[in-house]
Structures are given as C-alpha cells and as structure tokens.
Amino acid sequence: MRADARKNYDQLLAVASAVVTEEGADASLRDIARRAGVGLATLYRHFPTREALLETLLRTSFDELTIRADELEMSSSPEDALVSWLRDCVACAHEYRGVVALMMAAIDDTDSALHASCVTMRAAGTRLLARAQATGTARTDIDGADLFALVGALAWLNDQPSLAPRADHLFGVIAGTILTNPASALPGGEGDLSDDQ
Structure with a gap:
C-alpha cells in the first residue's frame, strides 16, 4: 500500500x-x-461495504478477546475466567452500538465479513464454558452458541438507555443462570443476586 x-x-x-x-x-x-x-x-x-468497515474495526477487539480467554484460562479459576471473559465480551459488543444484530447474523453467514471474527470469539467463549462445565461450576445444558446469544442479549440491554442503570444487576442475574455457584465467581459481592438494586 x-x-x-x-x-x-x-x-x-x-x-x-x-x-x-x-x-x-x-x-x-x-x-x-x-x-x-x-x-x-x-x-x-x-x-x-459497511460490514467490511465494521469487521476491520471489530477484528482487533475480537482478537484481543481470544487472547484474553487464553490468559484467563491460565490464570483464573474456571468460573472466574468465564465471568470475566463474558463481561469483557459484553463491553466489546456494547462499544459500538447496534453491532449486536450484525454479530448475531454473521455467526451463521459464511459470506459475512464478520463471520470469521465472530466464530473465533465464540470458540474462545466455548472453551471457557467447557472448562467450567468440566469442573462442575457451570450448567451443562448450554453451549457456545447459547453463550454467544447471551453476550448479544446483554450488550443489547446495555444499549437501552432505560435499562443502563440496571446493566450490572442484569449481568449478575445472567451470570447466575450460567454458573452452578454464582456467588463464588462474581467479585466484590456481586454474586448476591437477591439484591434488587
């Protein structure tokens, strides 16, 4: 160039x-x-295309999430790694408002410029989920596709101004449905999902 x-x-x-x-x-x-x-x-x-521009913008962030998953896998307990990565992933998806719909569509569209990045990101999360499931700290009736959908749902919630004040609470609720012992994985007492905030 x-x-x-x-x-x-x-x-x-x-x-x-x-x-x-x-x-x-x-x-x-x-x-x-x-x-x-x-x-x-x-x-x-x-x-x-717009998608090509977004893919270029997002690729670095998605690559960082993959690296982050590797780091968490080596340095954190299975449940802490999964929750930390999930939080990072939601923050990434929320950074560019409206990108969630593109991410969700791209995961199954092999012609999408976003497809490879989304598949890589989902694979990183799937690996962390499987690790937590293997140790009995995450429920076994969900898979990487479900986790990716939950990332999209949480990012969408964060995009809604009326729900933004409850975003952390709702994140805790969702994390609590994934983990078998949610209080152990959420730092700073966020594991107390009974708090109505």
Missing part, C-alpha cells in the same frame, strides 16, 4: 471508530469519509 493510501486507511479507521462509537453501527459512511477528509469513493476503495 502506498504511503498516501496507508495514511487515508489509518485516518478512515480512526474516524470510523470515533463516529461508530458516537452514533452506532448505522453511522453515515458519507459522514465518516467527510470527517476523515477523504471522498466517499476513497472510503469504498478501502471498505467496499
């Missing part, structure tokens, strides 16, 4: 990250190009 093309690419990604964080996954591509100081044709040359 030529130096000027690389500069445009990097500028588009930086601006897109800010705009999508502010406005959500449906942010105007024209606005992203304008704010990056390039033409819309330049944006489309680098990112032929």
Whole structure:
C-alpha cells in the first residue's frame, strides 16, 4: 500500500471508530469519509461495504478477546475466567452500538465479513464454558452458541438507555443462570443476586 493510501486507511479507521462509537453501527459512511477528509469513493476503495468497515474495526477487539480467554484460562479459576471473559465480551459488543444484530447474523453467514471474527470469539467463549462445565461450576445444558446469544442479549440491554442503570444487576442475574455457584465467581459481592438494586 502506498504511503498516501496507508495514511487515508489509518485516518478512515480512526474516524470510523470515533463516529461508530458516537452514533452506532448505522453511522453515515458519507459522514465518516467527510470527517476523515477523504471522498466517499476513497472510503469504498478501502471498505467496499459497511460490514467490511465494521469487521476491520471489530477484528482487533475480537482478537484481543481470544487472547484474553487464553490468559484467563491460565490464570483464573474456571468460573472466574468465564465471568470475566463474558463481561469483557459484553463491553466489546456494547462499544459500538447496534453491532449486536450484525454479530448475531454473521455467526451463521459464511459470506459475512464478520463471520470469521465472530466464530473465533465464540470458540474462545466455548472453551471457557467447557472448562467450567468440566469442573462442575457451570450448567451443562448450554453451549457456545447459547453463550454467544447471551453476550448479544446483554450488550443489547446495555444499549437501552432505560435499562443502563440496571446493566450490572442484569449481568449478575445472567451470570447466575450460567454458573452452578454464582456467588463464588462474581467479585466484590456481586454474586448476591437477591439484591434488587
């Protein structure tokens, strides 16, 4: 890639990250190009579809979640690793409002630019879930697809302004349905799911 093309690419990604964080996954591509100081044709040359742009933005975060799963697997108890990773995953999905629907659709669509990243992220969570299930600390009637769906549901809840004040409580409720002993895995007493906050 030529130096000027690389500069445009990097500028588009930086601006897109800010705009999508502010406005959500449906942010105007024209606005992203304008704010990056390039033409819309330049944006489309680098990112032929909205999904391709989002995939590029999300790929780094998803790769970090995969690495994080590996780190947690080595350093934390099975239930702590699963809950920590789940919290990180929800935060990642919530960072770009509206991306949850794209993630959920992409998991089964092999033609989607987001497919590979979503499959990798789901596999990391599945591994942590299986580890917790093997030690008897997570229920055995759920799988990685269910866990991925719960990530999407929790991220969607966080996107709802009226529910945002209850997001942590609702996270605890969901974590409590996954774990067989939820109080042991939620730090700082968050395991007390009877608190109505």
